[in-house]
Every structure is written in C-alpha cells, then in structure tokens.
Amino acid sequence: MNNKTIVLASRPTGTPTAAQFQFEKREVPTPEPGQLLLKTLYVSVDPYMRGRMSAAKSYIAPFAVGEPITGGVVAEVVESHNPQLPVGSVVVGNLPWQQYSVADAKTLNRVPADKAPASYFLGLLGMPGLTAYFGLLDICQPKVGETVVVSGAAGAVGMVVGQLAKIKGARVIGTAGSDEKVAYLKSLGFDEAINYKTTPNLGKALAAAAPHGIDCYFDNVGGAITDAVYDHLNKHARIALCGQISMYNATEVPTGPRPEGKLLKSSSRLQGFIVSDYLPRWPEGVAQLTEWYTEGLLKSEETITEGFDQIPAAFLGLFTGENTGKAIVKVA
Amino acid sequence: MNNKTIVLASRPTGTPTAAQFQFEKREVPTPEPGQLLLKTLYVSVDPYMRGRMSAAKSYIAPFAVGEPITGGVVAEVVESHNPQLPVGSVVVGNLPWQQYSVADAKTLNRVPADKAPASYFLGLLGMPGLTAYFGLLDICQPKVGETVVVSGAAGAVGMVVGQLAKIKGARVIGTAGSDEKVAYLKSLGFDEAINYKTTPNLGKALAAAAPHGIDCYFDNVGGAITDAVYDHLNKHARIALCGQISMYNATEVPTGPRPEGKLLKSSSRLQGFIVSDYLPRWPEGVAQLTEWYTEGLLKSEETITEGFDQIPAAFLGLFTGENTGKAIVKVA
Known part of the structure; x- marks a missing residue:
C-alpha cells in the first residue's frame, strides 16, 4: 500500500518555498501491541510550524531535516490493538504529514463526532x-x-x-x-x-x-x-x-x-x-469552547484545501493570507 | 524673609539644561488654619521628573511652565496650625522646590527620625x-x-x-x-x-x-x-x-x-x-523596608549635593550618571 510522506528537505532562509518539502513513498507502518494504525483524514497547517522549520532554539524543538513534518492531524483508526479506540474511531493528535501512521493511544484524543465536524478539533475546538x-x-x-x-x-x-x-x-x-x-x-x-x-x-x-x-x-x-x-x-x-x-x-x-x-x-x-503553557487546563478549555459552540455562541470558518499533495501549498498560503479562518487540508 | 523658588522656565528639547530652571524670590507663604509652614531640609531629584518637564501625556501631569517644580521633599515644621504635626516635626511629601512652603497635614507623612536618617525617606525608605x-x-x-x-x-x-x-x-x-x-x-x-x-x-x-x-x-x-x-x-x-x-x-x-x-x-x-499603582500598599512596603533596614539587611548610599542653588545641577547629573545611590540635595 502506498504511503505518501512529506519530509523537511531543507531549512528555509526567509520565506519557505515548495523546495523545502520533499514527497517520499514510505511503507505503511505496522502497529505494535497497544498501538493503532491511522488513516489521515485532515491535516492542520499552522503558522507556528514555520518556527520548527528553523534550527533556532524556540519553544518547540525544530523539525529534523530528512524527517517527516509533524503537526495537528485528524485520523481514523483502521487497525486497532487497543480496545479503547476501536476501528472506525476518529482521533486527533500530533502526527506526521503522512497518509498512514501509527501511534500509541495515549498520545491521541478521541474526536466526539456527534458534537461537531471532525476538522473543528484542529481549529475552533482544538x-x-x-x-x-x-x-x-x-x-x-x-x-x-x-x-x-x-x-x-x-x-x-x-x-x-x-x-x-x-x-x-x-x-x-x-x-x-x-x-x-x-x-x-x-x-x-x-x-x-x-x-x-x-x-x-x-x-x-x-x-x-x-x-x-x-x-x-x-x-x-x-x-x-x-x-x-x-x-x-x-x-x-x-x-x-x-x-x-x-x-x-x-x-x-x-x-x-x-x-x-x-x-x-x-x-x-x-x-x-x-x-x-496551559496543558493541564486543556480539558476545561475544550469543554467550554464546545459548550459555547453547541449553544450557537461560537462559529467556525475553515479554508479547506483538498488533497495530500496540496499540504505544502496550504502551509505556504498562511504567509500570504490565503486562508480565512482555519486552514485545513482534507486528505481522505 | 527670602524664599528662593525654582520654576520651570521652558520645556526642554532633548537633554535639559540649566536654562530650563529659573530662580525666583517669592514671599514666604502664610499657612491657613490647619496648615503648616515648612522649611525645606532635603530635596529629592529623580529621573521620572524629566517626564513631567515635557508636555506629552504620561502617567503624571506635566509641570506647568512658570510654576514651581515639585517633587519629593523632607521638611521641618516651623509654624503649625495642626496639633498632630507640632513645630519641629520632620515630614516628607510632594512639595515645591522652594525654601519655605505651606501644606495641609494630610498631604504629608511624618518622618520617624528615630528609625533612620530623614533623607532616607526620599530614598531607601521612600x-x-x-x-x-x-x-x-x-x-x-x-x-x-x-x-x-x-x-x-x-x-x-x-x-x-x-x-x-x-x-x-x-x-x-x-x-x-x-x-x-x-x-x-x-x-x-x-x-x-x-x-x-x-x-x-x-x-x-x-x-x-x-x-x-x-x-x-x-x-x-x-x-x-x-x-x-x-x-x-x-x-x-x-x-x-x-x-x-x-x-x-x-x-x-x-x-x-x-x-x-x-x-x-x-x-x-x-x-x-x-x-x-501600589498606593494602597505603601504602608506595608515602608514597614517591611524599615524592618529590613533595622535588621541590617538593607544599606543605603546617597550622593548628597549641598545648597538650594545646586538642585538643577543635581537633577541634570542624573542623566550623566553623577550619582551613586540616591541623589539628594541638602538645602538647610
């Protein structure tokens, strides 16, 4: 099975370009006991990721050159070795720009699909x-x-x-x-x-x-x-x-x-x-945002780009103001 | 009785000079019922006063051109119409650069002369x-x-x-x-x-x-x-x-x-x-600083200039780093 991956090809000087992103075909990874195989549904592109492309010390470690870019992803469980997240579960986590990936259940949060569109957990509710x-x-x-x-x-x-x-x-x-x-x-x-x-x-x-x-x-x-x-x-x-x-x-x-x-x-x-900085209070935040969304007090706008191959373009568009609201790439 | 006064002659552009300060001879003011006649002992010169020489909006109102400069002063009560501050009391307050001035008792704080040198209430304990x-x-x-x-x-x-x-x-x-x-x-x-x-x-x-x-x-x-x-x-x-x-x-x-x-x-x-911003907590601050000073945990250094006529020079010296510790002018 084909498994497209985007790796950091080189560190940008100034404005990043498509040259910084290299597409590779990797094996679909095999989940270990307790792990999940995930199919990427939505990829989040966010301005803070620019900082991780540089080697400079910042609040998050830099991406490694030659390694997949990682970020916010909504994915579907397609093979489960953890009963808490059965096949078909939709999850959100920090995952590679890759069509399929594996992860431990504890690094993921289940998306409550009855509450809001799954992609909202990369934006308004994420x-x-x-x-x-x-x-x-x-x-x-x-x-x-x-x-x-x-x-x-x-x-x-x-x-x-x-x-x-x-x-x-x-x-x-x-x-x-x-x-x-x-x-x-x-x-x-x-x-x-x-x-x-x-x-x-x-x-x-x-x-x-x-x-x-x-x-x-x-x-x-x-x-x-x-x-x-x-x-x-x-x-x-x-x-x-x-x-x-x-x-x-x-x-x-x-x-x-x-x-x-x-x-x-x-x-x-x-x-x-x-x-x-507020990690311990995230559950409180998600609960309150979800409540206000459910009550109709919060709306979300998304700029959704379609196709795994468009992830770099969607990311680069953040710096020219292409998106209104949350920039999302719909992968599958 | 002579009563030298320093008024703001003009607003400075850039670094102030002696030309901004005009010496005048004024009448010794007469205290009203409840007021005090004060003899200036020590004048405080402080960097923040530079801001008040300009007309620009800041956190304190500007000095008025043609009016006496005011600032931190330690003074002695020489005529009292308020039994709480008898003649001989030493007080600290915001007063004009003037040898003698009048003030209401409620705008002054009595200096506890047994605790520390009076000038310290313009510096370490002020x-x-x-x-x-x-x-x-x-x-x-x-x-x-x-x-x-x-x-x-x-x-x-x-x-x-x-x-x-x-x-x-x-x-x-x-x-x-x-x-x-x-x-x-x-x-x-x-x-x-x-x-x-x-x-x-x-x-x-x-x-x-x-x-x-x-x-x-x-x-x-x-x-x-x-x-x-x-x-x-x-x-x-x-x-x-x-x-x-x-x-x-x-x-x-x-x-x-x-x-x-x-x-x-x-x-x-x-x-x-x-x-x-901390006005309601000043008594707490003075008490704690005084306690630490009394315990020998805090020391004070002063650069004392002598003579009323030297006030402008002492002030201007703040911007060339003439003072070590608190810059004070001893007037009487």
Missing part, C-alpha cells in the same frame, strides 16, 4: 481555539465594555478571540488583510474591522475604532499594527503575545520603535505564551 | 525604595536560586532591587556606568556587576554572568542593555519595566530590535508600572 481561549480569558481578561483589539483576526486563532471577547461583553476590533476578511469579521459580530493593507494610517483608523482607548490586545501579527495599537493603550492594558506572523520569514532581526516607553506609561502588562 | 519593593517582589517574584538582572543598579531604585533580590535568595547581576559603581555593587552583595560603558560585548558579558539564564529583569534603563537581557531570558521570565532613563532625553522615537519574538518564545511576562 489547539487554535484553546490558544484564543487561554490567551484572551487568562491573560487579557476583558471586562464588559472594555475594548479588545485582535490582529490576524480572520485567522484560526483570531476568529475565536473576537467571538470570545464578544461573549465577554467587550467592544471588539479586528485587523485583517483583505476586504473579504473584513466583511467576514463583521459577519462574526466584530464591532469594527480594519484592512491593514489598504488603510493609509493605521493609527488614525485605530483611534477612530477605539475612541475610549484599548484595554486588551491579542497579537498574532506584530510589526506596524502592534506599533499603532501601543499608541492607544489604556492604563493597565493587557497584551497577549501569541504570534508574530509578519516577522516569521524575516532574514534579519526586525527593528521598530521601542515599545517599552509606551508600556511603562500605561502600566501595561504583556505576556508571551504558547498554548502548551 | 518612593524609590517602594518602587524597588513592589516591582521586584510583586512583579518579578524572584525565587531562591533564580537569576535577577537589574539595570541602573547603582541608582536609587536599583541599589534596593539588588539587595531585596539577595534577601530572597536570588543570584543578582547589576549593570552600571562606572568602575566605581561596579565596586559599590559588589560591596552591596551583588554577585556580578557589569560596567556597560566599558564592556565591549554586553551579550557575552551577560551570558557569562548568568550561565543559567535570566529569570527576572528589573529595567530602569532600556536600550542596548535590555536588548542583551532579552537574548537570555529563561522560560516564564518576569520583567518589571520601571524606567527607561537611556531614552528620556531622546528627540526622536527610539528604535531597536523588536522584543516581541524573544518574549513570545520564552513565555515571558513584562509589566510596566509606576509606584503609585
């Missing part, structure tokens, strides 16, 4: 949703009537952040990179949405959108948007530093106006985080 | 000491064996930060601008001290001084020192953002390497603050 949940609710802690800004608002994390902030009674402003995304954010209930690519003066646009200043900032992007937000921080503002996608492909250390003076004057708090 | 106390103990929360870096370590706040970190069992590294200050920090018990002016590679020096990385950073200075610290942050580092003296006289927005990527990867927390 890692990106949890990132929004803990970053916004634990770090930013928006209060009723406060103003929340989220950059990369139409991405997998941002779309959840904005909706959670609305649930908490805040005024929500999102930034995104196209008029279609701006319209999408409005449809989600964002109070204001700014197309950062076509807005001539981001500072003015933010000041107009946030007449009472900014209390919370959930940053997925960094750079010019962040600089503009920092000019409008209210006293005791809270900043969840989640991502800096505008700089992930930089080849030199990015420079900009130093933020410390503005953070100091406003007694602001900035907290860098990664969702795994 | 606003700078409280700044160190809350910034280090509330924001940084150093644990036994952790590594704490403090910039501007030989200043009024920094000297206290380092000593408090030693009380908490941390390894303490200070940066300062002269070999004399480095020697002073060593005498205070700092584990390492770095002369940032003569050290060719701050990053290498910090790496050598902090072989296990940096857990806490108390920043009074900003700029190149901060950039170097951010390269060595441990996971879940805590940064108390207290001052940015290296940039207070900048005439353009200071630029530098963007810090967000480093803060993100280390899941670090950065908190800007001003000591007044």
Whole structure:
C-alpha cells in the first residue's frame, strides 16, 4: 500500500518555498501491541510550524531535516490493538504529514463526532481555539465594555478571540488583510474591522475604532499594527503575545520603535505564551469552547484545501493570507 | 524673609539644561488654619521628573511652565496650625522646590527620625525604595536560586532591587556606568556587576554572568542593555519595566530590535508600572523596608549635593550618571 510522506528537505532562509518539502513513498507502518494504525483524514497547517522549520532554539524543538513534518492531524483508526479506540474511531493528535501512521493511544484524543465536524478539533475546538481561549480569558481578561483589539483576526486563532471577547461583553476590533476578511469579521459580530493593507494610517483608523482607548490586545501579527495599537493603550492594558506572523520569514532581526516607553506609561502588562503553557487546563478549555459552540455562541470558518499533495501549498498560503479562518487540508 | 523658588522656565528639547530652571524670590507663604509652614531640609531629584518637564501625556501631569517644580521633599515644621504635626516635626511629601512652603497635614507623612536618617525617606525608605519593593517582589517574584538582572543598579531604585533580590535568595547581576559603581555593587552583595560603558560585548558579558539564564529583569534603563537581557531570558521570565532613563532625553522615537519574538518564545511576562499603582500598599512596603533596614539587611548610599542653588545641577547629573545611590540635595 502506498504511503505518501512529506519530509523537511531543507531549512528555509526567509520565506519557505515548495523546495523545502520533499514527497517520499514510505511503507505503511505496522502497529505494535497497544498501538493503532491511522488513516489521515485532515491535516492542520499552522503558522507556528514555520518556527520548527528553523534550527533556532524556540519553544518547540525544530523539525529534523530528512524527517517527516509533524503537526495537528485528524485520523481514523483502521487497525486497532487497543480496545479503547476501536476501528472506525476518529482521533486527533500530533502526527506526521503522512497518509498512514501509527501511534500509541495515549498520545491521541478521541474526536466526539456527534458534537461537531471532525476538522473543528484542529481549529475552533482544538489547539487554535484553546490558544484564543487561554490567551484572551487568562491573560487579557476583558471586562464588559472594555475594548479588545485582535490582529490576524480572520485567522484560526483570531476568529475565536473576537467571538470570545464578544461573549465577554467587550467592544471588539479586528485587523485583517483583505476586504473579504473584513466583511467576514463583521459577519462574526466584530464591532469594527480594519484592512491593514489598504488603510493609509493605521493609527488614525485605530483611534477612530477605539475612541475610549484599548484595554486588551491579542497579537498574532506584530510589526506596524502592534506599533499603532501601543499608541492607544489604556492604563493597565493587557497584551497577549501569541504570534508574530509578519516577522516569521524575516532574514534579519526586525527593528521598530521601542515599545517599552509606551508600556511603562500605561502600566501595561504583556505576556508571551504558547498554548502548551496551559496543558493541564486543556480539558476545561475544550469543554467550554464546545459548550459555547453547541449553544450557537461560537462559529467556525475553515479554508479547506483538498488533497495530500496540496499540504505544502496550504502551509505556504498562511504567509500570504490565503486562508480565512482555519486552514485545513482534507486528505481522505 | 527670602524664599528662593525654582520654576520651570521652558520645556526642554532633548537633554535639559540649566536654562530650563529659573530662580525666583517669592514671599514666604502664610499657612491657613490647619496648615503648616515648612522649611525645606532635603530635596529629592529623580529621573521620572524629566517626564513631567515635557508636555506629552504620561502617567503624571506635566509641570506647568512658570510654576514651581515639585517633587519629593523632607521638611521641618516651623509654624503649625495642626496639633498632630507640632513645630519641629520632620515630614516628607510632594512639595515645591522652594525654601519655605505651606501644606495641609494630610498631604504629608511624618518622618520617624528615630528609625533612620530623614533623607532616607526620599530614598531607601521612600518612593524609590517602594518602587524597588513592589516591582521586584510583586512583579518579578524572584525565587531562591533564580537569576535577577537589574539595570541602573547603582541608582536609587536599583541599589534596593539588588539587595531585596539577595534577601530572597536570588543570584543578582547589576549593570552600571562606572568602575566605581561596579565596586559599590559588589560591596552591596551583588554577585556580578557589569560596567556597560566599558564592556565591549554586553551579550557575552551577560551570558557569562548568568550561565543559567535570566529569570527576572528589573529595567530602569532600556536600550542596548535590555536588548542583551532579552537574548537570555529563561522560560516564564518576569520583567518589571520601571524606567527607561537611556531614552528620556531622546528627540526622536527610539528604535531597536523588536522584543516581541524573544518574549513570545520564552513565555515571558513584562509589566510596566509606576509606584503609585501600589498606593494602597505603601504602608506595608515602608514597614517591611524599615524592618529590613533595622535588621541590617538593607544599606543605603546617597550622593548628597549641598545648597538650594545646586538642585538643577543635581537633577541634570542624573542623566550623566553623577550619582551613586540616591541623589539628594541638602538645602538647610
């Protein structure tokens, strides 16, 4: 049986290209006692994976050159040596970009297929949703009537952040990179949405959108948007530093106006985080997100690309803003 | 009776000079019922006052041009219309740069002259000491064996930060601008001290001084020192953002390497603050600092300039690093 695999061919300098991804045909692995053979259904492509392509020390170990890329995957159990996950079970876990793989049951979570589409457990009800949940609710802690800004608002994390902030009674402003995304954010209930690519003066646009200043900032992007937000921080503002996608492909250390003076004057708090900082609280997060989804308080948007061979293209599209909502590749 | 006063003559562009300070002779004011006539004994000059010389919005209102500069002052009651503060009482408060002034008793705190020299209530046991106390103990929360870096370590706040970190069992590294200050920090018990002016590679020096990385950073200075610290942050580092003296006289927005990527990867927390954020806890802070001082666990260094006319020079000296420890002007 054919088993396509994508390995890291080389480390990128600057923006990754298709050349970094090598397709190989591997044997379908044989599960050991207690293990499962899994057929990949959906592959998640996420901005944080850019960091793992580099050798630089970061919060997760780099991918190894010549080894399969791994990430969030929804898969179906096609051979089971563990009674808890019988054939036909749908699971989510950190798995290789590969059509078939084996894994221990304890590294997987069963997808409750009756609750939501399976792919949602890679997005709204998975890692990106949890990132929004803990970053916004634990770090930013928006209060009723406060103003929340989220950059990369139409991405997998941002779309959840904005909706959670609305649930908490805040005024929500999102930034995104196209008029279609701006319209999408409005449809989600964002109070204001700014197309950062076509807005001539981001500072003015933010000041107009946030007449009472900014209390919370959930940053997925960094750079010019962040600089503009920092000019409008209210006293005791809270900043969840989640991502800096505008700089992930930089080849030199990015420079900009130093933020410390503005953070100091406003007694602001900035907290860098990664969702795994909250690992012990993931079950709580999934349960709450699922409840709000079931109640109709949370919606999900997905940009689904079809075909295993399209995984690299879908990943590269994250950096040109191709996706609205969660970027997913449907493999089988 | 002559009553010399220093008023703000004009707002500085860049580094302030003596031209910004105008000496005037005013009438000795007459206290109203319930008020006190105060004779200024010690005037505190502090870096934060630079911010008040500018018109820009900050955490405290700007000084008004043509009006007396105000700041921390220790004074003696020479005429009392309030039985709680009889003639001869020594008090500390926010008062004008003036030989004699009047104030309501409720805006003043009595100096417990039996506990420590009166000028210490402008430094170790006053606003700078409280700044160190809350910034280090509330924001940084150093644990036994952790590594704490403090910039501007030989200043009024920094000297206290380092000593408090030693009380908490941390390894303490200070940066300062002269070999004399480095020697002073060593005498205070700092584990390492770095002369940032003569050290060719701050990053290498910090790496050598902090072989296990940096857990806490108390920043009074900003700029190149901060950039170097951010390269060595441990996971879940805590940064108390207290001052940015290296940039207070900048005439353009200071630029530098963007810090967000480093803060993100280390899941670090950065908190800007001003000591007044902790106003309700000041009595606790003064009591604890006084207790540690009485026990011999805290020492104070002062750079005392003599004479009312020397106040502007003492203030300007803050920006050229003239002071070791607290800069004080002895007026009478």
